[in-house]
Amino acid sequence: MYYGTGNPGTWNPSQRPGKNRWSMTIMARNPETGEAKWVYQMTPHDGWDYDGVNEMVLANVDDHGKTVPALVHFDRNGFSYVMNRETGAPIAIHKYDPSVNWATGIDPKTNEPIVDPAKMTSDGKDVKDICPASQGDKDEQPVSYDPQTKLFYAPLNHLCMSYQAFNVKYKSGFPFVGAIVNMIPGPGGYRGRFIAYNPVTGKTVWQKHDMFQDWGGAMTTGGGLAFYGTLKGMFRAVDVKTGxxxxxxxxxxxxxxxxxxxxxxxxxxxxxxxxxGGWAAIGMADNLHKSSAGLGAVGLNATLTDYTNLGGTLMVFALPSKVASAD
Incomplete structure (x- = not known):
């Protein structure tokens, strides 16, 4: 049984020295006994709210000519992880968004991120231009693996932020955060991406950009289609090979x-x-207007109301034998 753990509290890392084991961690457990078989911490001493709770996808991958049972995880921190799911040994770790700058890479000896000191947050310090933002390069929106192309299709965020940590005391019933966050679109001025990606090589085969985060999940089919939706409300079918x-x-x-x-x-x-709805559209959903509300999400997507409305409708489409090209 595989799952991930979330961020440590508070969001002010100065209040919790050390690596804060075992937050931000992939756990592999025996489902009959609960005993941990292996664990891997992706973001020790998290200073950015990069939860490790995104889905774990089980797939067989090629590792130097040998087929290996793997676990693939796109983390909020902007790195994709391919792990031997039996042993927990890393097979490949890559940035799946080149704008990631909180870490310069992964130490090959420790398998831990090489943190850029300039992007590390601390008490009373306002750190600018951290990529990704706290919403991560991917949050709750699940990816889809296509066994025919052997690629992953991932709806993503593309965001950066400023992050000012401050000392906070725990009080039951009140937010236990300790940070002021303001989020902005990533390099290029867009907030969302949909990509076809090989996590073993770290190669993005193709990508599409969207004004807002692609916050809905992906689905691929045996007919060579990938389906996903946008925050503007566009529901799309794209060619898995070309996008x-x-x-x-x-x-x-x-x-x-x-x-x-x-x-x-x-x-x-x-x-x-x-x-x-969700964190991406919390301003619309909760009628919030202060830009720093929703931990910066309100200011980030303040113009979303110009493009869509609140709602809740189940849309069902009949799939024809051949999907016509859109103009």
Whole structure:
């Protein structure tokens, strides 16, 4: 059984010295006994809120000509991890967004990130231009693995931030944060990406940029399609090999849901929930207007109201035998 753990509290790392084991960690446990078989900490002494709770995908990968049972994880911290899921040994660790700058790379001896001291947060210090932001290069939106292309299709964020930590005391029932965060679009001025990616080589085969975070999940099919939605509410089918948009439909609200497909009476359908919300759209969902509210998410997506509305609609599409190209 594989799962990840979240960030330590507070968000002020000066209040919790050390590596803060075992936060920000991939856990592998025997489901019958609960005993840990192996653990791997991705972001020791987290100073940026890079939770390690994103999904763990089990796939067989090629490791120097040998097929290995692997666990693949796209972490909030901007690194993709390919682990031998039996032993916990790293097979490949790469930045899946080149803008990542809180760490320069991974130490080959310790397998720990090489943190840039200039991007490390601490009590009373306002650190600018940290990439990614606290929402991470990917948050709750799940990736999809296509066994035909052997690529992962990932809806992503592309954000940077300023982060000012401060001393905070725990009080039951109140937020235990200890940081002021302001988030901005990443380099290039866009906030979202959808990519076809090989985590073993670290190569992005193709990518599409979106104005806002691609906060909904991805789904690939045996017919060579990848489906995903945008915060503006566009639901798309793209070619898994090229990224070309084959079909798109403007749904009533922004999309943070995960597409599914099913058969009924011999016909294939694709369904998606259209209804904006979550951390990415907390300003709209909770009627917040102060830019620093929602830990910076309100200011980041203040213009989202110009493009979509609140809602909650289940959209179901019949999949034709051949999807026509979109203009």
């Amino acid at each position: 070309k948009i084959l079909y798109q439909f403007k749904t009533p609200s922004g999309i943070i849901g995960n597409p599914i497909t099913y058969m009924h009476d011999g016909k294939q359908y694709v369904a998606i929930l259209s209804g904006v």
